[in-house]
Amino acid sequence: xxxxxxxxxxxxxxxxxxxxxxxxxxxxxxxxxxxxxxxxxxxxxxxxxxxxxxxxxxxxxxxxxxxxxxxxxxxxxxxxxxxxxxxxxxxxxxxxxxxxxxxxxxxxxxxxxxxxxxxxxxxxxxxxxxxxxxxxxxxxxxxxxxxxxxxxxxxxxxxxxxxxxxxxxxxxxxxxxxxxxxxxxxxxxxxxxxxxxxxxxxxxxxxxxxxxxxxxxxxxxxxxxxxxxxxxxxxxxxxxxxxxxxxxxxxxxxxxxxxxxxxxxxxxxxxxxxxxxxxxxxxxxxxxxxxxxxxxxxxxxxxxxxxxxxxxxxxxxxxxxxxxxxxxxxxxxxxxxxxxxxxxxxxxxxxxxxxxxxxxxxxxxxxxxxxxxxxxxxxxxxxxxxxxxxxxxxxxxxxxxxxxxxxxxxxxxxxxxxxxxxxxxxxxxxxxxxxxxxxxxxxxxxxxxxxxxxxxxxxxxxxxxxxxxxxxxxxxxxxxxxxxxxxxxxxxxxxxxxxxxxxxxxxxxxxxxxxxxxxxxxxxxxxxxxxxxxxxxxxxxxxxxxxxxxxxxxxxxxxxxxxxxxxxxxxxxxxxxxxxxxxxxxxxxxxxxxxxxxxxxxxxxxxxxxxxxxxxxxxxxxxxxxxxxxxxxxxxxxxxxxxxxxxxxxxxxxxxxxxxxxxxxxxxxxxxxxxxxxxxxxxxxxxxxxxxxxxxxxxxxxxxxxxxxxxxxxxxxxxxxxxxxxxxxxxxxxxxxxxxxxxxxxxxxxxxxxxxxxxxxxxxxxxxxxxxxxxxxxxxxxxxxxxxxxxxxxxxxxxxxxxxxxxxxxxxxx
Numbered sequence: 001x002x003x004x005x006x007x008x009x010x011x012x013x014x015x016x017x018x019x020x021x022x023x024x025x026x027x028x029x030x031x032x033x034x035x036x037x038x039x040x041x042x043x044x045x046x047x048x049x050x051x052x053x054x055x056x057x058x059x060x061x062x063x064x065x066x067x068x069x070x071x072x073x074x075x076x077x078x079x080x081x082x083x084x085x086x087x088x089x090x091x092x093x094x095x096x097x098x099x100x101x102x103x104x105x106x107x108x109x110x111x112x113x114x115x116x117x118x119x120x121x122x123x124x125x126x127x128x129x130x131x132x133x134x135x136x137x138x139x140x141x142x143x144x145x146x147x148x149x150x151x152x153x154x155x156x157x158x159x160x161x162x163x164x165x166x167x168x169x170x171x172x173x174x175x176x177x178x179x180x181x182x183x184x185x186x187x188x189x190x191x192x193x194x195x196x197x198x199x200x201x202x203x204x205x206x207x208x209x210x211x212x213x214x215x216x217x218x219x220x221x222x223x224x225x226x227x228x229x230x231x232x233x234x235x236x237x238x239x240x241x242x243x244x245x246x247x248x249x250x251x252x253x254x255x256x257x258x259x260x261x262x263x264x265x266x267x268x269x270x271x272x273x274x275x276x277x278x279x280x281x282x283x284x285x286x287x288x289x290x291x292x293x294x295x296x297x298x299x300x301x302x303x304x305x306x307x308x309x310x311x312x313x314x315x316x317x318x319x320x321x322x323x324x325x326x327x328x329x330x331x332x333x334x335x336x337x338x339x340x341x342x343x344x345x346x347x348x349x350x351x352x353x354x355x356x357x358x359x360x361x362x363x364x365x366x367x368x369x370x371x372x373x374x375x376x377x378x379x380x381x382x383x384x385x386x387x388x389x390x391x392x393x394x395x396x397x398x399x400x401x402x403x404x405x406x407x408x409x410x411x412x413x414x415x416x417x418x419x420x421x422x423x424x425x426x427x428x429x430x431x432x433x434x435x436x437x438x439x440x441x442x443x444x445x446x447x448x449x450x451x452x453x454x455x456x457x458x459x460x461x462x463x464x465x466x467x468x469x470x471x472x473x474x475x476x477x478x479x480x481x482x483x484x485x486x487x488x489x490x491x492x493x494x495x496x497x498x499x500x501x502x503x504x505x506x507x508x509x510x511x512x513x514x515x516x517x518x519x520x521x522x523x524x525x526x527x528x529x530x531x532x533x534x535x536x537x538x539x540x541x542x543x544x545x546x547x548x549x550x551x552x553x554x555x556x557x558x559x560x561x562x563x564x565x566x567x568x569x570x571x572x573x574x575x576x577x578x579x580x581x582x583x584x585x586x587x588x589x590x591x592x593x594x595x596x597x598x599x600x601x602x603x604x605x606x607x608x609x610x611x612x613x614x615x616x617x618x619x620x621x622x623x624x625x626x627x628x629x630x631x632x633x634x635x636x637x638x639x640x641x642x643x644x645x646x647x648x649x650x651x652x653x654x655x656x657x658x659x660x661x662x663x664x665x666x667x668x669x670x671x672x673x674x675x676x677x678x679x680x681x682x683x684x685x686x687x688x689x690x691x692x693x694x695x696x697x698x699x700x701x702x703x704x705x706x707x708x709x710x711x712x713x714x715x716x717x718x719x720x721x722x723x724x725x726x727x728x729x730x731x732x733x734x735x736x737x738x739x740x741x742x743x744x745x746x747x748x749x750x751x752x753x754x755x756x757x758x759x760x761x762x763x764x765x766x767x768x769x770x771x772x773x774x775x776x777x778x779x780x781x782x783x784x785x786x787x788x789x790x791x792x793x794x795x796x797x798x799x800x801x802x803x804x805x806x807x808x809x810x811x812x813x814x
Contacts, residue, residue, distance in 0.1 A: 024069075024070065024071030024072055024073065024095045024100045024101070024327045025067065025068065025069050025071060025100065025101045025102070025324075026045065026067070026068045026071060026076060026078065026093055026095070026101075026102045026103075026104060027065065027066065027067040027068070027101075027103060027104065027236070027237060028043075028065070028066055028078060028090065028103060028104030028105055028106065028107060029060075029063070029064045029065050029066070029105070029106040029107070029236075030043065030060045030064045030066065030080050030082075030088065030106070030107050030108075030109065031064055031106050031107075031108050031109070032085070032108070032109055032111075033108060033109070033110055033111060035106075035108070036742065036743050037060070037063050037064030037065075037743055038060060038064050038082055038085075038109060039060055039061065039063075039064065039140070040059050040060060040082075040138060040141075041059065041060045041064075041066075041080050041081065041082040041109070042057055042058075042059060042080070042081045042082065043057060043058050043059070043060060043066045043078050043079070043080050044056075044057045044078065044079045044080075044081070045057065045058075045068050045071075045076055045078055046076060046077050046078070046079060047074055047075070047076055047388070048074075048075040048076060048077055048092055049075075055068075055071075055076070055388075056068065061232075061233075061236065063236050063240065063789065064106075065236030065237075066078075067236070067237075067264075069324060069330065070324065070327065070328055070329070070330055070383070070385055071095055071100075071327065072095070072327060072328065072385075072387075072388050073095050073096055073097060073100075073327075074094075074095060074388070075092050075093070075094050075095075076092070076093050076094075076095065076102075077089060077090050077091065077092050077093065078090040078093075078104050078107070080107050080109065082109055085109035085110060085111055086109065086110045086111075088107040088108065088109045088110075089107070090104040090105065090107055091104075091105075100327060127141040127142060127656070127664070127666050127697050127699060128158065128654065128656055128666045128668070128697070129656075130607060130610070130613045130654055130656070132550060132558075132560060133211060133213075133214075133215075133548070133560075133562075134209050134210060134211040135158060135159075135209075135210045135654065136207050136208070136209050136210075137153075137157050137158065137207065137208040137210070138206075138207055139153060139202060139205045139206060139207060139208065140206070141699070142156075142697065142699075142709055142711065142735065145202045145735075145750075148202040148256070148752070148783075149197065149198050149199070149200060149201065149202060149256070149277060150197040150198075150200035150201075150202060150205060150229060151194060151197035151198050151200075152202065152752070153202050153205060153208060154169060154197065154208065154227065155713075155731075156695065156711060156713055156731070156733070157208050157210065157227075157695070158210065158654065158668035158695045159171055159172045159210065159652065159668060159670050159693060159695070160177075160210070160227070161173075161693065161715055163175075163726070163760065167190045167191050167193070167194045168190075169193070169227075170224065171210065171212065171224040171225055171227065172212065172224065172617070172650055172652065172670050172672060172693070173648065173650065173670070173672040173674060173691050173693070173718065174223060174224035174619070174648060175224065176222055176223045176224050176568040176597070176599075176625075177222050177224040177225055177226070177227055178219070178221050178222030178225075178226045178227070179193060179197070179226075179227050179229065180226055180227070180228040180229065181228075181229050181231070182228075182229075182230055182231055183228060184379075184398060184439075185219060185221075185439075185460075187400070187435075187437050187460075187462060188402065188435075189571045189573075190571060190573060192402060192404075192433075192435075195340060195373050196338070196375065198277070198279075198312070198314065198340075199275075199277065199314035199315075199316050199338045199340045199373075200229075200275065200316055200338075201244070201256055201257070201258045201275030201276070201277060201316060202256075203242075203244040203246075203256070203258040203260075203275065203785075203787070204231050204232060204258055204260065204273050204275050204316070204318075205229060205230070205231060205232065206230045206231060206232045206233070207229075207230040208227060208228075208229055208230075209226075209227070209228040209229075209230065210225065210226075210227055211225050211226045211227075211228065212224070212225035212601070212603060212615075212617065213225065213546075213548075213562040213563070213564050213601055213603050214226050214546075214564070215500055215511065215513050215546055215548060215564075216498040216499065216500055216513030216514055216515040216544065216545075216546045216564075217443070217454060217456065217498055217500060217513070219458075219496070219517075220496075220515055220517055220542070220544040220565070220566050220567050221566070221567055221568060221569065222566060222568065223566045223567075223568055223597070223598075223599030223601070223619065223621055231273065231318065232260060232273070233262075233271070236262075236264065236791075237264045237265065238263070238264065238265070238791060239261075239262070239263045239791050240261075240262050240263075240789075240790070240791030241259070241260060241261045241262065241789070241790050241791050242258075242259070242260045242787065242788070242789050242790075243258075243259055243787070243788045243790070244256075244257060244258040244259075244785060244786070244787045245257050245785065245786045246783055246784065246785035246786070247783070247784055247785075248781050248782060248783040248784070249781070249782050250281060250778040250779075250780055250781040250782070251280070251281055251282050251778045252280035252281065253278075253280065254277075254278060254279050254280065254281075254781065254783075255276070255277070255278040256275075256276075256277050256278075256783070256785070257275070257276045257277075258273070258274065258275040258276070259272075259273070259274045259275075260272070260273045260274075261273075262791075267323055267324040267325075268321065268322075268323055268324075269321065269322045269323075270319075270320070270321040271318075271319065271320060271321070272318075272319045273316075273317070273318040273319070274315070274316070274317050274318075275314075275315075275316040275317075276313075276314070276315055276316075277312070277313065277314045277316075278312075278313050279310075279311075279312045279313070279314075280309075280310070280311050280312075281309075281310055281777065281778040282307070282308060282309050282310070282777070282778050283306075283307075283308040283310070283775060283776065283777045283778075284305070284306070284307055284308075284775070284776045284777075285304075285305065285306040285308070285773065285774070285775050286304075286305050286773070286774045286775075287302075287303070287304040287305075287306075287771070287772065287773045287774075288301065288302065288303050288304070288771070288772050289301065289302040289585075289636070289769055289770070289771045290769070290770045290771075291634070291768065291769055292768040292769070292770065293768065297355070298355055299354075299355050300352065300353060300354055300355060300360075300634070301352075301353045301357070302350065302351070302352050302353075302585055302634075303350070303351045303353070304348065304349065304350045304351075304585075305348070305349050306346055306347070306348040306349075307346070307347045308344055308345070308346045309344065309345050309346075310342065310343075310344040311342070311343045311344070312340065312341070312342045312343075313340070313341050314338055314339065314340040315338060315339040315340075316336075316337075316338040317335075317336060317337050317338070318334065318335070318336040319334065319335055319336075320332060320333055320334025320335060320379075321333060321334075328384055328385045328386070329382070329383070329384045329385075330382070330383050330384075331380075331381065331382040331383075332379075332380070332381045332382070333378075333379065333380050333381075334378075334379045335376075335377070335378055335379075336375075336376070336377050336379075337374070337375050337376040337377065338373070338374075338375045339372075339373070339374055340372070340373035340374075341370075341371070341372050341373075342369070342370075342371040342372075342373070343368070343369065343370055343371075344368075344369050344371075345366075345367070345368045345369075346365075346366070346367045346368075346369070346410075347364075347365070347366050347367075348363075348364070348365040348366075348367070349362070349363070349364050349365075350362065350363040350364075350365075350585065352585075352634075358417065359417050360417055361414065361415070361416070361417070362414075362415040362416075362417075362419070363412065363413065363414055363415070364413045364415070365410055365411065365412050365413065366410065366411055367408060367409065367410030367411075368408075368409050368410075369406065369407070369408050369409075370406070370407045371404060371405070371406045371407075372404065372405045372406075373402075373403075373404045374401075374402075374403045374404070375400070375401065375402050375403070376400070376401050377398060377399065377400040377401070378398065378399045378400075379396060379397070379398045380396065380397050381394065381395065381396035381397075382394065382395050382396075386446075389446075389447055390445065390446060390447050390452065391445070391446035391447070392444070392445055392446075393442070393443070393444045393445075394442075394443045394444075395440075395441070395442045395443075396440070396441055397438075397439065397440040397441075398437070398438070398439045398440075399436075399437075399438050400435075400436070400437040400438075400439075401434070401435065401436050401437075402433070402434075402435040403432075403433065403434050403435075404432065404433040404434075405432050406429075406430075406431040406432065406433070407428075407429065407430055407431075408427075408428065408429035408430075408431065409426075409427075409428050409429075410426075410427050411424060411425070411426050411427070412424070412425045412427065425472065425473075426472070426473040427470060427471070427472055427473070427481070428470070428471045428473075428478070429468065429469065429470045429471070429484075430467075430469040430470075430471075431467065431468045431469070432465075432467050433464075433465070433466050433467075434464070434465040434466075435462065435463070435464045435465075436462065436463050437460065437461070437462040438459075438460070438461045438462075439458065439459065439460045439461075440458070440459050441456060441457065441458035441459070442456055442457050442458075443455075443456035444456060448501075450503055450504075450505075451501055451502065451503045452500075452501070452502045452503070453499070453500070453501055454498075454499070454500040454501075454502075455497075455498065455499045455500070456497070456498055457496070457497050458494075458495075458496045458497075459493075459494070459495055459496075460492075460493070460494045460496075461491075461492070461493050461494075462490075462491070462492045462493075463489070463490070463491050463492075464488075464489065464490040464491075464572045465489055466486075466487075466488045466489075466490070466572070466573075466576065467486070467487045467488075468484070468485055468486045468487075468578060468580065469485050470484040470485050480528075482528045482529050482530035482531070483530050483531075484579075484580065484581065485528060485530075486525065486576070486578035486580075487525070487526040487528075488523065488524070488525050488526075488572075488576040488577075488578060489523070489524045489526070490521065490522070490523050490524075490572040490575065490576075491521060491522045492519070492520070492521040492522075492569075492572075493519070493520045493521070494517055494518070494519050494520075495517070495518045496515060496516060496517045496518070497515070497516050498513060498514065498515040498516070499513065499514055500512070500513040500546075501513070502548075507551055507552045507553065508549070508550070508551055509549070509550045509551075509552075510547075510548065510549045510550075511546075511547070511548040511549075512545075512546070512547055512548075513545070513546040513547075513548075514543060514544070514545050514546070515543070515544040515545075515546070516541070516542070516543055516544075517541070517542055517544065517567070518540075518541045519538070519539070519540055519541075519542075519569065519596075520537075520538070520539045521537075521538050522535065522536070522537050522538075523535065523536045523537075523572075523575050523576070523592055525576070525577055525578075525592075534577070534592075536575075536592045536593075540596070542567060542598075543565075544564065544565045544566065544567070545564065545565060546562070546563070546564035546565075547561075547562065547563045547564070548560070548561075548562045549561045549562075556608060556609050557606065557607070557608055558606070558607045559604070559605070559606050559607075560603075560604070560605045560606075560607075561602075561603070561604050562601075562602070562603050563600075563601060563602040563603070564600075564601055565598065565599070565600050565601075566598070566599050566601065567596050567597070567598055567599075568596060568597045568598075568599070568625060569596045570591075570594040570595075570596065570625060570640070573590060574590050574591060574594055574625070574640045575590050575591065575592050575594055576590040576592075577589060577590050577591070577592050578590060582638075585634060585635055585636065586635070586636050586638065587635055587636070587637045587638070588637070588638045588639070589637065589638075589639050590639070590640065591639055591640050591641055594625060594640060594641070594642060595623050595642050596623065596625075597621055597622065597623040597624050597625045597642065598621070598622050598623065599619050599620065599621040599622075600619065600620055601617065601618075601619045602617065602618050602619070603615060603616070603617040603618075604616050604617075611655065611656045611657055612653075612654070612655050612656075612657075613653070613654040613655075614651070614652070614653050614654075615650075615651070615652040615653075615654075616649075616650075616651050617648075617649070617650050617651075617652070618647075618648070618649045618650075619647075619648045620645065620646070620647050620648075621645065621646040621647075621648075622645055623642040624642065624643060624644045624645065624646040624676070624678070625640060625641070625642055625643075626640065626641070626643050626644075626723075627639070627640055627723070627724075628640060628641045628643060628680050628681065628723070629680075629723055629764060629766050629767075629769075629771075630680075630681045630766075630767065631766070631767040631768070631769050636769070636771075641680070642678075643676075643678045643679065643680050643685060644676040644677055644678025644679075644685055645676070645677050645678060646674065646675070646676050647674070647675045648672060648673070648674045648675075649672065649673050650670055650671060650672035650673070651670070651671050651672075652668070652669065652670040652671075653667070653668070653669050653670075654666075654667070654668045655667040655668075662700050662701045662702060663698065663699070663700050663701075664698075664699050664701075665696070665697070665698050665699075666695075666696070666697040666698075666699075667694075667695070667696055667697075668693075668694070668695040668696075669692070669693070669694045669695075670692070670693045670694075671690070671691070671692050672690070672691050673688070673689075673690050673691075674688065674689055674690075674691070674718075674719065675687070675688040676688065676719075680723070680766075681767070683767070685723075687719060687723075688719075689717075689718055689719035689725070690718075691715075691716055691717070691718030691719070692714075692715075692716035693713070693714070693715050693716070694713060694714040694715075694716075695711075695712075695713045696710075696711060696712055696713070697709070697711045698710040698711065705738055705739030705740070705743075706736070706737070706738050706739075707736075707737045707738075707739075708734075708735065708736055708737075709733075709734070709735035709736075709737075709750075710732075710733075710734055710735075711732075711733050711735070712730065712731055712732040712733060713730065713731055714728070714729075714730040715728060715729045715730070716728050723764050723765075723766055724762050724763070724764050725762065725763045725764070726760070726761070726762055727761040727762070727763070729757070729758060729759060729760065729761070730757045730758070731752070731753045731757060731758040731779070732753070732754045732755055732757070733750065733751065733752045733753065733754065734750060734751050734754060735748060735749070735750035735751075736748070736749045736750070737749075743789075744788065744789050744790070745786065745787060745788040745789065746786075746787045747784075747785075747786050747787075748783075748784070748785045748786075748787070749782075749783070749784050750782075750783050750785075751780070751781070751782050751783075752779065752780065752781045752783070753779040753780045753781070754780065755780075756779065756780040758777070758779040759774065759775065759776055760773070760774070760775040761773070761774050761775075762774075
């Protein structure tokens with residue numbers, strides 16, 4: 001693997017030989033009429049030629065700064081657009097070999113009065129943007145996000161549902177969604193993914209991008225689509241930074257702090273981000289199983305309660321640098337990692353009763369865990385632009401490692417119906433985990449006449465070493481428990497290539513793509529004195545076609561049709577045949593015979609005046625992977641299997657509407673119908689369900705820098721991808737913010753889950769067992785957060801840019 005890194009690093013650095021001229025760069029600031037920075041304004045770069053060619057676009061950051069890099073010699077201008085303001089245009093800027101850097105100055109926007117039901121609308125930062133291929137949530141636009149983690153942000157994102165009972169994240173009712181960080185796969189699922197998202201401070205995040213039908217350029221994994229979390233990147237020159245201090249309270253004190261530093265000068269840009277989260281909290285789990293006999297008469301009952309106190313801390317670090325080797329070539333390197341110590345303590349009580357309600361047996365199991373999650377990653381990248389016509393190439397390589405040390409200690413105390421202690425069995429577990437992932441990819445694009453071609457290659461190699469070493473103590477002597485112990489190694493290699501061909505013809509735009517992925521994996525369970533050695537090997541090759549067509553009928557109406565095929569591979573934990581004990585009456589095991597599931601998606605959307613989007617989608621999944629529940633005696637065995645064919649049809653509506661001068665509302669509602677047809681444990685499985693998800697975000701802009709936010713979500717009763725039915729759940733959050741010191745600082749007070757209604761309630765009915773689970777967490781949290789921005793970007797530029805290129809800008813339509 002070191003050899004791969006050396007080769008790729010050498011290849012990336014060799015880009016420097018492709019060009020020798022100085023890098024071209026244009027930067028500037030955008031402010032409002034009061035000279036306050038305007039964040040998230042759209043800035044387009046225009047080449048001043050006979051046809052005023054659009055080059056690229058970017059967004060302003062929190063200081064109002066923007067920058068364009070890797071530019072060639074020529075004449076340019078910048079055009080700024082922002083809701084509620086007239087467009088702003090810079091003067092013509094000329095880049096030459098002798099003067100490759102230009103300053104567009106400060107472009108001041110003037111408010112534009114627009115009438116909507118006789119109400120004046122003024123500009124403000126958009127909470128949700130609906131783009132042609134994705135929905136974007138701007139994290140900083142919501143005061144209630146202060147003091148939150150990345151997982152909290154996803155819970156309130158449109159169409160996203162987080163189920164912490166089984167550590168799954170769903171998008172529009174489908175839980176096979178892939179999470180990316182800055183366009184890179186995390187390669188994690190379940191508990192590992194939830195741990196990573198909990199460790200990330202929301203103050204470090206910029207946007208959440210939701211793509212339900214990605215193009216062939218993206219990995220084919222994830223039938224529900226991709227959620228791409230983008231971290232903040234400073235674009236202003238000089239030294240700049242942001243400090244965030246947050247404190248919260250629910251059942252105990254919490255803290256959420258962050259520091260971001262950036263230095264940009266000439267060819268070099270360096271950055272440093274650090275986040276710290278201190279979190280104490282609780283969970284209460286109440287479970288009940290009714291065992292039914294002939295004529296649906298109850299034969300017995302199991303009642304279980306678990307009280308969990310968790311104490312977590314997380315340190316999250318990201319740092320790196322970008323260097324412009326020449327006007328057309330840039331290379332970069334970044335390092336990131338997190339450290340997450342956890343010390344949960346759990347007390348579980350289980351009562352087993354007979355048909356009349358008399359207690360037969362009671363189990364009391366106190367346990368304490370000590371876990372340390374560690375992650376480290378290295379990325380090297382390079383980008384080269386060959387010419388001004390759009391021919392470019394980029395390469396990147398990543399090395400990631402996830403490591404966890406986990407020690408468990410518990411005592412199983414068994415009592416008779418007369419409350420007499422029968423047995424006391426201490427048990428200790430040592431459960432380390434190590435995951436190493438290496439990826440490398442190469443992307444190339446160029447115009448072909450009136451078409452644009454994109455193509456690329458990618459390799460991903462991962463290895464997993466998962467051990468579970470358990471020990472029992474008998475008569476004061478500790479010995480290995482080989483029946484519970486397990487050592488599982490997993491290796492996976494994915495080799496992929498893709499091609500996209502696109503063209504714009506008048507009001508029509510089309511893109512067709514094809515992706516090829518070759519997957520090989522090996523699972524090896526090492527034997528011990530109680531179980532044999534076993535190995536399984538899989539190898540399959542698959543094509544994934546995609547199609548994307550859009551039609552802009554006029555300035556008010558746009559239609560988009562997209563379709564594609566996607567895959568979901570089994571998680572390594574689901575392939576591990578280890579039989580582990582959750583409690584005396586619940587076992588869990590993997591399934592080495594699991595096959596990947598494949599999904600065909602089709603989606604049609606209509607956007608009206610850029611504020612109302614309606615989407616109709618349909619998908620069919622073959623070999624649907626889901627949790628299975630099987631009863632053997634008085635024990636429930638949880639496993640996974642390819643249980644069914646799943647059909648899903650849904651209708652989603654997204655609305656972004658300024659209601660008054662001070663009030664803007666965002667509404668997202670998704671209704672879906674899902675049907676399953678298959679087999680579980682040899683029995684036919686037929687099920688269907690209708691579900692509704694609703695997200696509401698209201699923002700009130702008051703005088704003197706004050707703002708109020710009222711947001712919430714409602715997830716209606718639905719079937720959790722198979723046997724479990726999830727009852728409705730909701731949350732309401734309030735936020736109050738105040739801008740200080742000419743927007744250098746802000747103070748935010750928020751309350752999440754005001755009425756403490758974010759409760760998980762499940763019911764399952766299988767093989768004469770009716771099971772219910774209720775989970776309560778300390779989701780009601782009060783947070784206070786202070787943010788301070790400092791550095792050169794805050795000062796900006798006091799000169800007003802002249803718009804001397806009106807002839808050229810008249811030909812530019814964005």
